[in-house]
Amino acid sequence: MKVSREVKTAVLVLSGIALFIYLFSYLKGEDLFTNTDTYYTQFDYNALSMSSAVTVKGNKVGKVEDIKYDFKTGKTIVSFSVNPQLEFSKNSIIRLYETGIMGGNALAIVNAYDGQTAKPGDFIQSEVQPGLITSLRKNFSGLSADLDSSIRTADTLMSNLNTLVIDESSDGIKATIAELNETLRAFRSLSISVQGMVKQNENKIAGLLENFENTSSNLDSLTLELKEAGLSKTVANLDKTLIALQDVIGQVANPDGTIGKLLNDDALYNNLESATKELELLLLDIKLHPARYRRILSKKEIPYEEPTEDQMN
Structure with a gap:
């Protein structure tokens, strides 16, 4: 069955929207394909980040979902989610501990x-594992009020930034999907x-x-023909011809040469001009008195008369 182009386009668009929603949720620290239970705890200060691990005996069972600052109590409220298969007492302790110098911090249940089994939405007591964080907490009371x-x-600013970046409302997702559409x-x-x-x-x-293909083919043929015709030899011969022509022009321009004398000698020019004029008069006389030249063998001689200006014109 042949699938139309519109169906292919619709499938591509829907796949892009689904991928965008999944990546958007992943960046928010949520997993669309896993059910989790959410619990709450609090600390005197924030040493966690979004998606920090939640562990039980070193095994990861969840992650931090949200971190907010309570302006009334001055505490940092942390919400975290765990696998619904995990059951623990409501009297358990949520311990904040260091995962390493470069690894950040995490929560341990x-x-x-x-006591009673904790239910989703319950508030669990917390503590801080002794270490660098504990030292900071002990010295925290000695810091100045400023x-x-x-x-x-700074905590408030980070909380506000988190609120701007992390939009948990459905309207935010709908607006994003609408813009994508x-x-x-x-x-x-x-x-x-x-x-x-x-x-x-x-x-x-x-x-x-x-x-374009024909032009390219013709150019290839022309290049091949020029190559076979010996264009370089033709150019070399033309160069030799130009050199020879230059020598001839140089000889013509030389006043001592035969051609130079013919071109530059005024006497020769005057003689040629005089001969031309006499030849012109002879032709004019033949035209005016043709009988004189038809009777060359006759004893009767017809005297020569100088033509008038009207006859010459």
Whole structure:
């Protein structure tokens, strides 16, 4: 069965939208194909990042979903999600620990194995593992009020930035998808326009390509013919001919040469002019008195008369 171009385009558009939604959710730290349970805890300060690992006995079972600053209590509220198969007591402790110098921090669930089982949405108590973070916490009370205010302000700024970047509302996703749809429609309209223009000028484009191919073939043939005809030899012969012609011109311009004397001698010019004039008078006389030259053998001589100016004109 032949699939139409419109169906292919629709499948491509839908695949692009699905991929965009998946990547958008992945950047937000969400997995569309996995169900999770969400719990909450709090700390005196924030030492975590989005998608930080949540572990049980060193095994990753979840990740940090959201970090917010509570302006009323001055605490950092952390929401994290875990695999729904994991069951732990509500009396358990959420421990903040260091994963390494370059590895950042993570949360560990320390199960108490007593009391009620924690349910999604419950608030779990927290602690900080002794280490660099603990030292910072112990010295935190000794810092000045200005430093405390600066840190809280920076915390607020990061929280606001997170709010701007991480849009959990459905309206944000809908707006993004709508913009993507508009972009895809524009691309589709452009593609249809280009396709129509190409279809309308298909014959012209084919003729242009054919002419270009013929021209290229003719150029190849001409190049081959010139190569076989010995163009370099022809150019060399022409160069020799020009040199010989230059020598001839030089001899003509030489006043001591035969041709130079003929061209530059005034006496020769005057003699030629005089001879031409006499020849002109002779022809005029033959024209005016033809009988004189028909009776050359006659004893009667006809005297020569100088032609008048009217006769000469």
